[in-house]
Amino acid sequence: MMHRICLEAEQSFFTLAHFNELRVVTTPSGIVETLACSAVNAAIEQDAGAILCLTSSGTTARVANKNKKK
16 A cells, blocks of 8 residues: 555645645644644755655555645
């Protein structure tokens, strides 16, 4: 499952305007959503090249990818 998420993430594009638009129309619904949104926001501010998610189920990685995805 994780390899499919990584492959999809590599193909996605990201723009700051799109991330901000998603933040306006959605509200984090739980701890995982809040942490993922915060991680993406921190990565933007620090101009990070990647976000590493240590997860046993893959949920955190999927949600973080949703927050930065097209």
